[in-house]
Each structure stands twice: as C-alpha cells, then as structure tokens.
Amino acid sequence: MFCAGQKQRRNEVKMEKRKRIFRRIWKNKTIYIVLLPALVWYLIFVYVPMGGLMLAFKDYKANLGILGSPWTGLKHFENLFRDVDFWQSVGRTLKINVIRLFVTFPVPVIIALLFNELRIRKYKKVLQTVFTFPHFLSWIIIASVLRNVLAYDGIVNSIISLCGGDVVNFLGNKRMFQPMLYLTDIWKEAGWGSIIYLAAISGIDQEQYEAADIDGASRLQKMLRITLPNIMPTIAVMFILAAGGIMGAGFDQIFNMTNAAVRESGEILDMYIYRITFQATPDFGFSMAVSLFRSIVNMVLLVIADRGSRLFGGNGLFG
Amino acid sequence: MRKRKKKKIGGMDIFVFLVLTLGGIIILFPFWNMLVISFTTQKEYMQTKLLFFPKNPVWDAYKALLGDGRIWIGFRTTFLYLILGVPLNLFLTTCLAYGLSRKDYPGRKLIRGLILFTMLFGGGIIPLYLVMKSLNLTNTIWAVILAYGVNTFNAILMSNFFSSLPESLLDSAKLDGAGDWKMIQRIIMPLSKPIFATISLFYIVDRWNEWYNSMIFVRKSSLQPLQLVLRSIVIDSQVKAKISSMGVVAVEEYAFDTAIKMAAVVVTIIPVMCVFPFLQKHFVKGVMIGAVKS
Structure with a gap:
C-alpha cells in the first residue's frame, strides 16, 4: 500500500x-x-x-x-568522389574565395579610415551615397555595366590604347578572369562594407583623441594608434565571418561575369552544381549528393566562424 | 561632435579628398559611360575614340527597347513581386521576430534553435524545386514569391530591436491588462517604425533584384522579372534577332546592339537611382542597429 x-x-x-x-x-x-x-x-x-x-x-x-x-x-557519393570535375571545382572554390578574402577584405577598412578623416560634411555624405550605391544593384546589372567598360572596344581599352598601351582582353582571358573577379567585387561591395567600420568608429570614446591632442599627436598617428586599434575587434569579427562564407561566395558574380572563353577558370562548386543539374540531363540523386556535401562543409565552416567570432567578443552569426 | 580648434587644411585633408574623389569617379564613371552610349548612334560610337559626351543624343535605342515588349513584361513581373512579395515578407518576418523576442513561454528554445539552424544548413535549390513542383507552383509567380518568405537575418535584426524596447513599458502595459495583441498594436508597432522602414527597404531591394529563383522555377517568358529580361538582353544578347523578327525596319541603321543593351541597363537602374539617395541613410541605420547590439 x-x-x-x-x-x-x-x-x-x-x-x-x-x-x-x-x-x-x-x-x-x-x-x-x-x-x-x-x-x-x-x-x-x-x-x-x-x-x-x-x-x-x-x-x-x-x-x-x-x-x-x-x-x-552511398552510390552517388562514390561516383561523386571519383569525378575529377567535382574536385577541381572544390579546389577552385577554395582558391578563388581565399584569395578574394585576403584581397578584398582590407579595402573597406581603409575606406572607412579615409572617410573618417574627410572633414567636408556635405561632400562626405554625397560620396558615401556613391560608394554604397553599387551594393544595392544585382550582379546582373553590375556585370552588364562593367562588361561594357571592360569590353574589347570599351572605354577602358580606349584609354589604354590612347596612352600607347596594348588592348587587354579583361573578361575573355583565362589569366585575367580571376583577378577581375576580385576587382569587380571590391568595386561593388567595398563601399558598403565600410559602413560597419564607420559605425564602430563613431562609437569610439572621444576622450582618447583629446588626450592625444594634448600630447600633440598628428592626425596620421591618431588614425593608426587610436582609431585602428579601437575597431580591431570589429575587424576580427568581420574577418572570421567572411572566412566562414568561403564555400558559398561568388555564384551570382561568376554566373553573370563568365563566358565561354573562361568557363573553366570560373567553375566554382556552385557553378558545377548548376551545370550538372540545369544544363545537362539531371540526375537529381547525384546533384543532391553534391548539394549535401556543400551544405555540410558550409555548415562546419560557419560553426567554426561563429565560435571564432565569439572569441573576439562578437555576437556570432546570430546577432 | 564638437568643433575642432584648428581648421587648417593639412596634407592629410588633401590626400583623403583626392583618394576618395578618385574612388567616387571610378564608381560613377561606368554608369556615366553606359548612359552616354545609350544615347549615341553606332556611327558616333565607332568614330569617337573617347566618348565622354554624346554630340547628338538620340532616343533610338530607347524606342527600340520599349518597342521590343520584353522590358514591359519585366516591369510587370517585378512590380507583382513587389506588391505581393514584400507585404508577405514583412508579415512573416514580424510574426517571427515578435515570437523570438518574447522571453518566457514553453518551447521557446526549440523554436529559436530550429530557426537559427536554417542559417547554417539548407537543402539548396533542387529539393525546393521539387517541393514547388509537387505544389503545382512552378511556372507561376507564386513559386518565386513563396520561396523567399523570411530572411532569417532580417528577422533577428527585428527581434533584437523588439527586445531592446524598454522592458518597463511592456510590464506596465501588462499590469494594465493588455494582452499580446494589444501590446503589439499599441506599443510595439508605433515604437518600431524605424526598424520597419529599414527591413522593408531590405526586402524591396531583394525583390527588385530577384532573379535566381525565377530562373529556376519559372520557365515561361511571359513571367520573367526585370532582372532576367535584362540578362537575356545584355548578357545572352539576343536583341538583334528579336527586333528583326518583330519586323522593325532597318534595325542596323539606327539601333545598334550596344546602345540598346545600355538603354536596358539604364531603364533598370533609373528607378533605383531616383530613390536611393533619399533612402541611403535608412540602410545605414539598419547596419547601425545590427552593430550596436554586438
């Protein structure tokens, strides 16, 4: 009981x-x-x-x-891991996006530091609007605009030949294609990227600058010794987050910038997935195996990035 | 900020001014070049080495473009994406953001976890395509509108804003006996105007620039959005064939490819260019809200 x-x-x-x-x-x-x-x-x-x-x-x-x-x-995965095109596209994705990270990443920081030193208020506003504008246009538009100026008979080549140089095939040349990806990326995104650093700069305690003024520091010294160290945590967090996106970056850009002559040098993993799924007789099972591989690697990178950015005092991916 | 004591112009000022001005020119120049070409004739384009300004601007490229008809299809589809898509985005995002911002209810952690997980992992486009097909949505604009419902990042931004609203205000409302609906209506909505403005703008831009989902889900050429019309005109360059087949006489004489392509880009950019300078600060505010939290 x-x-x-x-x-x-x-x-x-x-x-x-x-x-x-x-x-x-x-x-x-x-x-x-x-x-x-x-x-x-x-x-x-x-x-x-x-x-x-x-x-x-x-x-x-x-x-x-x-x-x-x-x-x-695991049949699809066995076939996949035997596919040379697949491994090449993975290698290319890593190569393009790692170089992209190192080439493009410092530019927004520099732009932010320069904007911070620009003292003509009205002009600063106008220029910032100009710098952030391309970010809000799709890669279809940007590619259309840039293909035009970089074309064989485009204005950039006209200027080069007027100065006595040789005409450059910017977008139809295997050797030039990847560097052009980095440059056009900077052109489109660097201005917008600088906004986050300007936000960080605006949060810096003004007393540090006043103390430096009393010590007679020059503006360059103040920029390098006060402004830059103060936004270092933001820079670290942004870098790690960008590094986490290495597997996924670049499809929109490459899809619209590429052409028959440079198809190979731009075939990153996402382009490979697109090609085998939508430009050939699709084998959905096989395509899905590639997608799953991509999603898992991407997730691992993002989780690492998230942990990393927390180490530097950021809020991670989830705000 | 307070005024600096010395207002002397130093080397730094000149350097910064020059570098940033050069940057501005490098960004603006391709747009200017595109505008100029859209107004020139083929003859002038071929004869002039450096074309900085059209001597005899002509509207021919625009006439050919607008006569082509596809651009109107593009505008119509994109307009539908905007008026049907953006309200849906805002509705779903607000629902989610409110739920994520409330602190104390059973299942909160699970829901939050499931939502955040989608930022790390996704099925990709192919299974989504199969879902759309089984729902009979392919080849309708609904596939595109529904495929992009909530941008989780925007939802988190909004929910961070909701949670930053002063707790005491919500508590006192609760003491007065206000339920969730009343709180949303009377307190959260009016205080959240700035975040709504910013998030709406983000969604409007996304919808305006939408092309990938349409390319995959909608094969009908009569339902192409502006971006894809532009892509087919400029990047796949089928202008000439199309216009000739529509029986426009003497195409070669006045409407040369490049000008029509550039006219197409101009027409697509102009709406953005007209509103962007006035809205830029709201976009920046969005970044600030995100940054202040971290």
Whole structure:
C-alpha cells in the first residue's frame, strides 16, 4: 500500500506539472498564434526541402516521388568522389574565395579610415551615397555595366590604347578572369562594407583623441594608434565571418561575369552544381549528393566562424 | 561632435579628398559611360575614340527597347513581386521576430534553435524545386514569391530591436491588462517604425533584384522579372534577332546592339537611382542597429 501511495503521489506531481505547462502554454497562446504563419512557412519551404536531401542516398524516379524512390546507399557519393570535375571545382572554390578574402577584405577598412578623416560634411555624405550605391544593384546589372567598360572596344581599352598601351582582353582571358573577379567585387561591395567600420568608429570614446591632442599627436598617428586599434575587434569579427562564407561566395558574380572563353577558370562548386543539374540531363540523386556535401562543409565552416567570432567578443552569426 | 580648434587644411585633408574623389569617379564613371552610349548612334560610337559626351543624343535605342515588349513584361513581373512579395515578407518576418523576442513561454528554445539552424544548413535549390513542383507552383509567380518568405537575418535584426524596447513599458502595459495583441498594436508597432522602414527597404531591394529563383522555377517568358529580361538582353544578347523578327525596319541603321543593351541597363537602374539617395541613410541605420547590439 505504501508503494502504491507513493506511485499515486508521483502521478499527481506529474499531472500537476503537466497542468502547469498547459496552463503556461494557454496563457501564452497568442505568442504561438503569432508565430504560426512564420513556422508554417519554415516547415514547407525550408524543412521539407531539407528532408528532400535524402535523395542523395536514393535513385530518384519522378513517378515514385522522393519517398518512394529506392535507396542506393552511398552510390552517388562514390561516383561523386571519383569525378575529377567535382574536385577541381572544390579546389577552385577554395582558391578563388581565399584569395578574394585576403584581397578584398582590407579595402573597406581603409575606406572607412579615409572617410573618417574627410572633414567636408556635405561632400562626405554625397560620396558615401556613391560608394554604397553599387551594393544595392544585382550582379546582373553590375556585370552588364562593367562588361561594357571592360569590353574589347570599351572605354577602358580606349584609354589604354590612347596612352600607347596594348588592348587587354579583361573578361575573355583565362589569366585575367580571376583577378577581375576580385576587382569587380571590391568595386561593388567595398563601399558598403565600410559602413560597419564607420559605425564602430563613431562609437569610439572621444576622450582618447583629446588626450592625444594634448600630447600633440598628428592626425596620421591618431588614425593608426587610436582609431585602428579601437575597431580591431570589429575587424576580427568581420574577418572570421567572411572566412566562414568561403564555400558559398561568388555564384551570382561568376554566373553573370563568365563566358565561354573562361568557363573553366570560373567553375566554382556552385557553378558545377548548376551545370550538372540545369544544363545537362539531371540526375537529381547525384546533384543532391553534391548539394549535401556543400551544405555540410558550409555548415562546419560557419560553426567554426561563429565560435571564432565569439572569441573576439562578437555576437556570432546570430546577432 | 564638437568643433575642432584648428581648421587648417593639412596634407592629410588633401590626400583623403583626392583618394576618395578618385574612388567616387571610378564608381560613377561606368554608369556615366553606359548612359552616354545609350544615347549615341553606332556611327558616333565607332568614330569617337573617347566618348565622354554624346554630340547628338538620340532616343533610338530607347524606342527600340520599349518597342521590343520584353522590358514591359519585366516591369510587370517585378512590380507583382513587389506588391505581393514584400507585404508577405514583412508579415512573416514580424510574426517571427515578435515570437523570438518574447522571453518566457514553453518551447521557446526549440523554436529559436530550429530557426537559427536554417542559417547554417539548407537543402539548396533542387529539393525546393521539387517541393514547388509537387505544389503545382512552378511556372507561376507564386513559386518565386513563396520561396523567399523570411530572411532569417532580417528577422533577428527585428527581434533584437523588439527586445531592446524598454522592458518597463511592456510590464506596465501588462499590469494594465493588455494582452499580446494589444501590446503589439499599441506599443510595439508605433515604437518600431524605424526598424520597419529599414527591413522593408531590405526586402524591396531583394525583390527588385530577384532573379535566381525565377530562373529556376519559372520557365515561361511571359513571367520573367526585370532582372532576367535584362540578362537575356545584355548578357545572352539576343536583341538583334528579336527586333528583326518583330519586323522593325532597318534595325542596323539606327539601333545598334550596344546602345540598346545600355538603354536596358539604364531603364533598370533609373528607378533605383531616383530613390536611393533619399533612402541611403535608412540602410545605414539598419547596419547601425545590427552593430550596436554586438
């Protein structure tokens, strides 16, 4: 009897707990109602497709659907890892985006430091608007605009030949193509990238500058000894976050800048996925295996970046 | 900021002025060049070595472009994306942001985790395509509108803003017996105008620039958005064939390819150029809100 009594008591406690949770849920019901539309969207358009990745282990038959198609184990991955094009595209992705990171990353910092020293207020506003403008245009527009000036008979080549130089085939030349990717990236994004550093600079304590003034520091000294060290944490965080995006960067740009002559030197992993899926008879199972590989590597990099940026006092990817 | 005591112009001022001005020119010049070419004739383009200003500006390229018809399809589709898509984006994002910003309810951690996970991992475009197909949405604009519902990053920005609203205000409202709906209506909405402005702008830009999803989900040429129309005109360069087939006489004489291409880019950029200078500060504010938190 003693035992049964204890059991009953335990059941009562459990019931009481459950009741309390239900009561809390009921009390907060509006929150769930508000959340519902967004959660339904995530379910249908994010999580169901994520489940679709199981096709990487299946032989997709359109008539059988995703769930009905037969399992094939790791067949697609075996084929994938034997595909030379795949490994080359992975290597190219890493090469292009690592160099891109080191070439493009310092530019916004420098622009921010310069803008901070520009003392004509009105002019500063106008220039900042100009510098941030290209960021808001798609790569289709940017590629159209830049292809025009960089074309064989474009204005840049006209200027070069007027100065007595040889005409350069900027975009149709395998050797030039990757450097052009970095340059056009800087052209489009560096101005916008500087805004975050300007925000950081505006938060610097003014007393440091006053103390430096008393010591008779020059403006260059103040820039290098006060401004730059103060925004170093922001720089570190931005660098790590950019490094986390190495696997995913560049598709929009390359897709619109590329052409037949340089197709190979621009085939990063995302371009490879696009080509095997949408420009050939697609094997969805195989394509999905590549996508899964990409998503996993990408996730690992992002998690590392997130941890890294927290080390430097950032908020990580999640704000 | 307070005024500096010395206002003398030093070497630093001159250096900074020159470098930034040069940068501004490098950014603006390609746009100017595009504008100029769109107004020149083929003859002038061939004869002039350095074309900085059209001597006899002509509207021919624009006439050919607007007569082509595709650009109107582009404007119509993109307009539909904007008026149907952006309200959906804002509605879903606000719902999510409010839910994420509330602190104490069962399941909060799970929901937050599931949402944040989508920033790290995704299925990619192919399974999404299969989903759209099974919902019979491919080849309709709904595939494009629904594929981009919430930008998780924007939702987090907004939820950070909501959580930064003074707690005491919400508490006192609660004491007065206001439920969630009333709080959203009376307190959160009016205080959140700046973040709504910024996030709306982010979504408007995204919708304006939308092309990838349309390219994958919608194959019908009558439903192409502006960006893809532009891409087919400029990058795939099918202008000439198209215009000749539409029976425009003597195409070669006045409407040369490059001018039409550039006219197409101008037409696509102009709306952005007209509003951007006035809205730039709101975009910057968005970054500031994000930065202040970190």
